[in-house]
Amino acid sequence: MDIIKAKVFLHAVDSGSLANAAAQFDYTPSAISHMMMALESEVGFPLLIRTKSGVTPTRNAERLIPILRAQCSFEEQFRQMVSEIHGLSSGELRIASYASIACQWLPSVISRFHADYPGIRIEIMEGVWQDLDSYLRENRADLAFFSHQPSLPYHWIFLKKDPMVVAVSCSHPLASRSSISLRELEKETLIMPAYGADLDVENLLRSRDLKIHSSISTIQNYSAMGLVEQGLGVLIMNELITKGRLNHLCLLPLDPPQYIKLGIAVSDLNRSSPAAQRFISYAKEIIPKL
Structure with missing residues (x-):
């Protein structure tokens, strides 16, 4: 499967709109629609329910979404590893965070990180604990800033x-x-x-x-x-x-x-992308001093 089709499909599902996916990937709405029909033809069954208000995944598509997210995550890790060999010049970093941390702590970290790695695109997804946990479990986020909870199923890095x-x-x-x-x-x-x-x-x-x-x-x-x-x-x-x-x-x-206790959670630190590992090192240095 073409990885760009998977990325477009996931963005359409997450945003609920093919138009949003077209804008995100710089395609025309017509091209996105044809791409999704080609993907449905490739798998052999419908993936999207199209309505006037947008799109939602079919039940069969929901079974594929975790695999597609993992596939896109591994592709991004591969791309970033190659980028790291060339100086971490490009890539994407998806950060889930409490709104308070995103407002009070992350700007200082992102400012330093962006100055050193301007080619890394950063996306911040805010929410309550349950939202951030879901983003991590579904591979929609590379790391999450929130509070420690009993029986936390992630690698945990205490900050403050x-x-x-x-x-x-x-x-x-x-x-x-x-x-x-x-x-x-x-x-x-x-x-x-x-x-x-x-x-x-x-x-x-x-x-x-x-x-x-x-x-x-x-x-x-x-x-x-x-x-x-x-x-x-x-x-x-x-x-x-x-x-x-x-x-x-x-x-x-x-x-x-x-x-x-506030800190950083990652599914597997050793398998995190180079950009995520580098961002974590910046956060560990900067945030305790704030």
Whole structure:
């Protein structure tokens, strides 16, 4: 199978659009459509369900997607290895990351890395823990920056500890406190990010056997902060998320202090692409100093 067909197909599936794939690979929409029909003819069954709103994979195509992602990943590693022999002059690096890390830490790392390797194209995919885990498992990302979780199925590289804090509106009765215990939060309404299942928060509450009422959930901590500002509840999160985005919130340290471990996860460090390994070395040097 032509590797470009596989890449175009995967991009169409991920973006939900043949037009997006055409723009990404600099083909005309007609050429992309013919390429996908040729691919379907090659495998002998339909791969895409075409509707007015875009495209989705067929059930048979879903069975092929993990293999195609692995094939494209190995092709990229081969290309980068050749590039490394010539000085790592070209390639692609796909980074999955918490939004907070992408905003606060990655710009410094990317700036240094890009200055030394301007030919490496970098794609950042932000999301909550569950999203980033999925990107790694499906070979959509080369590495991920997020928090350590029990039984993590990846090679883990620790970077930094980050304290957990409680955010309340400035008009909340707790706003004047210098700290707060987790037990006191049982009386409060908790706003829960990450589809209502923030693993860092869940682990913290489970470790203290706490049951806290939650009536509102959202995807990102940043949107949850806006809800807290309106007095709709309190929010437990790691401090890095709040940098430069406090607005009208008050932060309370936990007593006793609680932390999460932030770092880099890769499926297999020894089999990672040269660009990924080089980026990791930059991150290990730069981020602990930030």
